[in-house]
Amino acid sequence: MEKICVAVRVRPAVSEESSAGTYWNVDDNRISLHKAHGTPLSGISYAFDHLFDESCSNSMVYDVLTKDIIRAALEGFNGTAFAYGQTSSGKTFTMNGSEKDPGIIHRAVEDIFERIQMISDREFLIRVSYMEIYNEEINDLFAVENQKLPIHESLERGVFVAGLKEEIVNNAEQVMKLLESGEANRHFGETNMNVRSSRSHTIFRMVIESKGKDTNFSSDYLSSDAIRVSVLNLVDLAGSERIAKTGAGGVRLKEGKHINKSLMVLGNVINKLSDGAKNRGHIPYRDSKLTRILQPALGGNAKTSIVCTIAPEEVHVEETKGTLQFASRAKRIANCVQVNEILTDAALLKRQKLEIEELRMKLQGSHAEVLEQEILKLRNDLLKYELEHEKLEMQLEEERKSHKERDCCIREQQMKIDNLSNLVTFSDTDRNSSQGQVSGRGNDKEECNNSNSISQGDAFSTPCFKAVPSAFVARRSNYSVLPDYSPLPDTISHVADEDTWLKMNRGYIADLDSLQMTPERKVQSFPSTEVTPDCPNENYKQGVENLKRQLELVIQERDVLKRKHTEDVVLNNQLMVELSELRQEAQLIQEIPQRLCKCAANCKDVYVDALSMTQSFISDGKSSTAKLVSSMSEIGASLFTILETHFSMALDGNHPLENDNLIQEQHKVLSDRLKSTIKSLLASETLSSQDENEKNPLCRCEHKGSTLKGETTCWKEKLSNELNTLKERYHGLEKELGLNNQLLEESKQRYNNLETEFHHLLEEREALCKMVSESSRKLAIVTNQKDNVLKDLNAEFQRRKDLQEKIKQFSVAFAHRKTSLVSFHSEFKYKIEEMRAQNPVSTPKSLGC
Numbered sequence: 016m017e018k019i020c021v022a023v024r025v026r027p028a029v030s031e032e033s034s035a036g037t038y039w040n041v042d043d044n045r046i047s048l049h050k051a052h053g054t055p056l057s058g059i060s061y062a063f064d065h066l067f068d069e070s071c072s073n074s075m076v077y078d079v080l081t082k083d084i085i086r087a088a089l090e091g092f093n094g095t096a097f098a099y100g101q102t103s104s105g106k107t108f109t110m111n112g113s114e115k116d117p118g119i120i121h122r123a124v125e126d127i128f129e130r131i132q133m134i135s136d137r138e139f140l141i142r143v144s145y146m147e148i149y150n151e152e153i154n155d156l157f158a159v160e161n162q163k164l165p166i167h168e169s170l171e172r173g174v175f176v177a178g179l180k181e182e183i184v185n186n187a188e189q190v191m192k193l194l195e196s197g198e199a200n201r202h203f204g205e206t207n208m209n210v211r212s213s214r215s216h217t218i219f220r221m222v223i224e225s226k227g228k229d230t231n232f233s234s235d236y237l238s239s240d241a242i243r244v245s246v247l248n249l250v251d252l253a254g255s256e257r258i259a260k261t262g263a264g265g266v267r268l269k270e271g272k273h274i275n276k277s278l279m280v281l282g283n284v285i286n287k288l289s290d291g292a293k294n295r296g297h298i299p300y301r302d303s304k305l306t307r308i309l310q311p312a313l314g315g316n317a318k319t320s321i322v323c324t325i326a327p328e329e330v331h332v333e334e335t336k337g338t339l340q341f342a343s344r345a346k347r348i349a350n351c352v353q354v355n356e357i358l359t360d361a362a363l364l365k366r367q368k369l370e371i372e373e374l375r376m377k378l379q380g381s382h383a384e385v386l387e388q389e390i391l392k393l394r395n396d397l398l399k400y401e402l403e404h405e406k407l408e409m410q411l412e413e414e415r416k417s418h419k420e421r422d423c424c425i426r427e428q429q430m431k432i433d434n435l436s437n438l439v440t441f442s443d444t445d446r447n448s449s450q451g452q453v454s455g456r457g458n459d460k461e462e463c464n465n466s467n468s469i470s471q472g473d474a475f476s477t478p479c480f481k482a483v484p485s486a487f488v489a490r491r492s493n494y495s496v497l498p499d500y501s502p503l504p505d506t507i508s509h510v511a512d513e514d515t516w517l518k519m520n521r522g523y524i525a526d527l528d529s530l531q532m533t534p535e536r537k538v539q540s541f542p543s544t545e546v547t548p549d550c551p552n553e554n555y556k557q558g559v560e561n562l563k564r565q566l567e568l569v570i571q572e573r574d575v576l577k578r579k580h581t582e583d584v585v586l587n588n589q590l591m592v593e594l595s596e597l598r599q600e601a602q603l604i605q606e607i608p609q610r611l612c613k614c615a616a617n618c619k620d621v622y623v624d625a626l627s628m629t630q631s632f633i634s635d636g637k638s639s640t641a642k643l644v645s646s647m648s649e650i651g652a653s654l655f656t657i658l659e660t661h662f663s664m665a666l667d668g669n670h671p672l673e674n675d676n677l678i679q680e681q682h683k684v685l686s687d688r689l690k691s692t693i694k695s696l697l698a699s700e701t702l703s704s705q706d707e708n709e710k711n712p713l714c715r716c717e718h719k720g721s722t723l724k725g726e727t728t729c730w731k732e733k734l735s736n737e738l739n740t741l742k743e744r745y746h747g748l749e750k751e752l753g754l755n756n757q758l759l760e761e762s763k764q765r766y767n768n769l770e771t772e773f774h775h776l777l778e779e780r781e782a783l784c785k786m787v788s789e790s791s792r793k794l795a796i797v798t799n800q801k802d803n804v805l806k807d808l809n810a811e812f813q814r815r816k817d818l819q820e821k822i823k824q825f826s827v828a829f830a831h832r833k834t835s836l837v838s839f840h841s842e843f844k845y846k847i848e849e850m851r852a853q854n855p856v857s858t859p860k861s862l863g864c
């Protein structure tokens with residue numbers, strides 16, 4: 016993107032003005048309005064890329080502002096240079112110049128042909144055309160018969176004027192001659208402001224085509240066959256004008272209206288473009304032929320420079336301010352510039368061939384080796400990644416398997432623990448019952464004694480399992496409702512007999528033969544920091560349950576937070592939409608002062624036209640009626656100017672009330688003028704008519720008319736009618752102005768309300784943002800908690816594993832003890848048998864002792 020280059024040129028003053036007024040001060044690249052005694056007027060100061068004061072020549076302007084654009088045009092960039100400013104400010108002087116000091120167009124033409132001579136490696140073809148836009152119609156200045164030409168648009172040519180004569184030119188002289196003939200066809204006219212005023216906008220266009228001469232390979236081989244086409248527009252605009260000042264009527268008036276309208280559209284286009292890409296919206300290029308033709312130069316593909324010409328006289332202050340405002344807006348526009356190259360088929364083919372050649376060379380040369388190596392390396396890397404991937408997949412699979420196994424194992428272990436607990440509980444009951452049996456066994460013994468020791472061996476026989484099956488079976492059947500964990504005995508001596516062992520191992524498939532004999536060691540009771548001795552398994556389960564519940568809660572909370580977050584995001588989006596709507600509305604409101612400004616300018620024109628028409632009815636220009644009308648005209652015009660100033664101040668963001676001094680000054684000047692007019696009129700009136708005149712200045716005119724000699728009655732009536740019409744129009748305008756003011760007030764009010772609302776919304780949005788960040792923070796905490804819970808679960812899992820390991824050790828030790836008990840039992844039996852055999856008389860009773 017490239018900004019438009021904007022410069023301001025101050026024309027030398029036409030006449031010496033009284034030093035009482037204001038003046039424009041040029042300092043480096045800044046221009047500001049100063050009071051007579053040198054103090055700058057606040058708010059009226061502008062800076063530009065370049066500023067040319069009265070002493071600057073056209074050659075300086077060309078060198079600084081346009082030379083680069085002209086040179087870029089030879090390299091294939093589109094270029095446009097135009098002059099803008101009020102009438103008689105020096106636009107034509109800048110573009111066309113004089114004999115002594117040729118203007119931009121002449122210098123550009125000469126420069127182009129000089130440069131072409133210097134560029135040896137390219138061929139150039141230059142076509143020129145010259146057109147004017149007169150009363151919104153395009154005329155060919157090279158061929159007078161080509162009038163009212165239409166504008167067309169095509170993909171290849173963009174926007175173009177159909178039927179416009181284009182002359183192929185070979186040298187500067189040829190162009191100069193053509194220009195001269197074109198100038199002759201151009202519309203000029205005399206106005207109060209300029210004896211030779213341009214009544215049309217003119218566009219001198221040069222189409223520069225170039226092609227490389229050398230078709231062999233060169234460093235620039237890629238574009239040797241491509242054709243570069245650039246369009247250079249040199250534009251001299253007609254000047255904006257105040258009809259009151261130019262004194263235009265009839266044809267001039269019509270021309271002036273067209274000029275003003277097209278310049279207004281240009282101003283609108285510049286305004287929109289200066290708003291920046293985001294806010295600009297529709298650009299009204301099509302509203303005038305001028306903007307349509309200049310479209311590429313305004314925000315399009317062209318290097319553009321604008322020279323804004325101003326008149327330094329105090330009487331033109333308002334117009335100058337308008338021009339400077341236009342210039343400062345234009346300064347903000349950026350164009351997108353690029354070389355215009357057209358590829359012919361041959362060029363395309365050649366370009367592709369070269370590309371293929373280049374690729375082949377790359378492959379064949381040492382580059383190919385590097386590439387091959389690189390490919391090999393990449394392949395190796397790929398293989399490595401694949402292998403790693405496979406390995407990781409296998410690991411993952413193994414992990415999954417082991418995880419499953421572990422799960423199964425845990426479940427099994429859990430069952431075993433349950434069984435053991437049941438059995439331990441059962442063994443207690445069993446022991447109690449076996450104690451009862453022992454005490455009952457005493458009776459049995461007695462019975463045995465009675466039955467002569469038939470069942471002696473029963474004293475050592477294993478307790479009958481079938482004797483207590485029902486309780487055990489009942490317990491087993493209620494397995495699932497049994498407590499999951501019961502304390503294991505501290506020593507294995509409590510479960511010393513084989514049957515009880517068998518009972519204990521029901522449901523636990525333990526291959527006793529495979530059990531290794533381990534050295535006897537003291538079996539630790541179950542260590543558990545958290546497990547209470549009375550019901551540790553229950554506690555474990557409960558702990559796990561709690562953790563699970565916590566996890567669920569955390570997940571729930573996370574879901575709620577997520578939902579809330581989504582809702583917040585939706586709300587935020589809605590707020591953003593509302594915000595952009597409000598901004599658009601505010602934009603519209605901001606445009607109101609601008610519209611009011613235009614409205615005031617139009618009203619002023621109408622008012623001044625009407626008064627100048629009235630003046631034309633008065634034959635005696637020195638009569639008091641003429642004086643009255645003329646001073647009314649001036650006062651009215653000044654009033655409108657004040658209004659315009661106020662609106663333009665509002666447009667620039669300055670509140671009119673803030674510049675109270677200026678307003679008061681203007682007000683004072685006006686009242687002084689009014690007073691002096693009334694005084695002079697009063698002096699020529701009779702005493703009787705004086706009172707009446709003071710009350711009603713319009714009646715005064717009538718009376719004056721009646722008393723003045725030499726003025727016919729018919730004339731008087733005409734004048735009075737005219738004045739009445741004027742009065743009505745003036746009142747109408749006053750009303751309109753009042754309404755506009757009211758509208759402005761309302762708009763301001765609305766704007767303030769909107770601003771307040773906007774602030775509220777911003778606050779709300781901020782609060783929402785805070786809530787969202789708070790929610791995110793909570794979410795992070797909850798996620799953290801969840802991680803902790805998962806860690807706890809893993810720890811729990813590990814503890815269980817350890818526990819199972821201990822149970823296993825306990826089982827091994829238990830088996831070992833059992834084996835030694837069994838061997839002890841059989842040894843004991845054997846010894847008793849032996850003793851019995853040695854001492855057959857000893858009684859079982861004594862043996863039992």
Ligand SMILES: Nc1ncnc2c1ncn2[C@@H]1O[C@H](COP(=O)(O)OP(=O)(O)OP(=O)(O)O)[C@@H](O)[C@H]1O
Binds near residue numbers: 104211
């Ligand atoms: N920089 C300058 N130096 C000397 N004379 C100038 C300069 N600028 C303008 N003038 C003179 O001022 C007069 C008006 O200038 P010019 O015709 O160029 O104004 P303009 O802006 O083209 O007016 P319009 O819009 O009416 O065509 C001419 O006589 C011109 O020679």
